[in-house]
Amino acid sequence: MIELFSEEIDLEVPAKLRGLVLAFILGETGKIIQERIPMYPTGLPLLVNLFGSIPLVTVNGKKIQITSRILLTGQICGAEIHSYFDGFYKQLGIVLYPSAPYYLFHKGGEDLINNLTPFGEISPINSAMLNKNLTVEKLSKTERLGKLVDHLELLEENRLPRIEWLEESLSQIFKENGKIDQKDLLENSGVGSRHFRRIFKKVIGVSPKYFCKVIQMNTAFEAINNSDPVELHHIALDCGYYDQSHFINDFRNMFGSSPEKFLNGKHAYIKNFMGRRGT
Numbered sequence: 001m002i003e004l005f006s007e008e009i010d011l012e013v014p015a016k017l018r019g020l021v022l023a024f025i026l027g028e029t030g031k032i033i034q035e036r037i038p039m040y041p042t043g044l045p046l047l048v049n050l051f052g053s054i055p056l057v058t059v060n061g062k063k064i065q066i067t068s069r070i071l072l073t074g075q076i077c078g079a080e081i082h083s084y085f086d087g088f089y090k091q092l093g094i095v096l097y098p099s100a101p102y103y104l105f106h107k108g109g110e111d112l113i114n115n116l117t118p119f120g121e122i123s124p125i126n127s128a129m130l131n132k133n134l135t136v137e138k139l140s141k142t143e144r145l146g147k148l149v150d151h152l153e154l155l156e157e158n159r160l161p162r163i164e165w166l167e168e169s170l171s172q173i174f175k176e177n178g179k180i181d182q183k184d185l186l187e188n189s190g191v192g193s194r195h196f197r198r199i200f201k202k203v204i205g206v207s208p209k210y211f212c213k214v215i216q217m218n219t220a221f222e223a224i225n226n227s228d229p230v231e232l233h234h235i236a237l238d239c240g241y242y243d244q245s246h247f248i249n250d251f252r253n254m255f256g257s258s259p260e261k262f263l264n265g266k267h268a269y270i271k272n273f274m275g276r277r278g279t
Helices: 100-105 128-133 141-156 164-175 182-189 193-204 208-225 229-238 244-255 259-264 268-272
Strands: 004-008 021-039 046-050 056-059 062-064 070-073 081-096 116-118
Touching: 004 268, 021 141, 021 268, 046 141, 081 100, 081 141, 100 141, 128 141, 164 182, 164 193, 164 208, 182 193, 182 208, 193 208, 208 229, 208 244, 208 259, 229 244, 244 259, 259 268
Parallel strands: none
Antiparallel strands: 004 021, 021 081, 046 070, 046 081, 056 062, 056 081, 070 116
16 A cells, blocks of 8 residues: 655745745555555646556556656646556656647647646757756656756746736636636636637646636535545535535546545545645
8 A cells, every 4th residue: 555645845946946846745655565556637737757667557447658757747627547566656746737749848738638748749948968967766856856946947938928818727727726717717718709719728628617627626625635524515615516416417427436535545545645736
């Protein structure tokens, strides 16, 4: 069993990467495991360095060959994704802002959806040295993270221009915990509806409506994880639901089970990874 799936590292995001990087996380086991780990939508892309065993990954049952120890994961939408570990689970992660892959890697979110992209295939600048450096097993976690951050700072120097209305829209979504009317979101953006939806999906990878639902559900997940289960009705109301059954149904559609079963089930360790981070 995995005891530490994801623990936030108490490290300040460098000034140059603020608005692009949200948090640094670490997950590891001190012993060999044999575990199938499901992945769920969080709304936040993740840059991952595997420094333990290489997992077997499946997307909707199809095997994905992992060819790199540095991967960029995009949005998850309409897919069942699992990682199968047979060995030591050791992963270092950099949680990215939803639009960060577009700005840093010059890659639209639609190209990253339901995918684990090798870093060398997506980095606009050569990453061969980074890959080589991170294969050194004796690197400390701080050293490993430092090399990743240094490379991201180099990417930031060549970043794409900020899309102001999109960033304002994302800020509104996070501020309202995903509970924002789509018409209000569109009107506040100041751009046409077709342009809004096209650019949002191109950059983020999913539609505005789906993204809002993901943020709403992860906000609810965090509230449930930090509350007494008997307060589920109040949590549902706080998260914008008029009845508990509708809330539970949406939760089950996104996470595969009811809130109580999820938090008490065999994959309960994933609760360290879910929820809102730094937004």
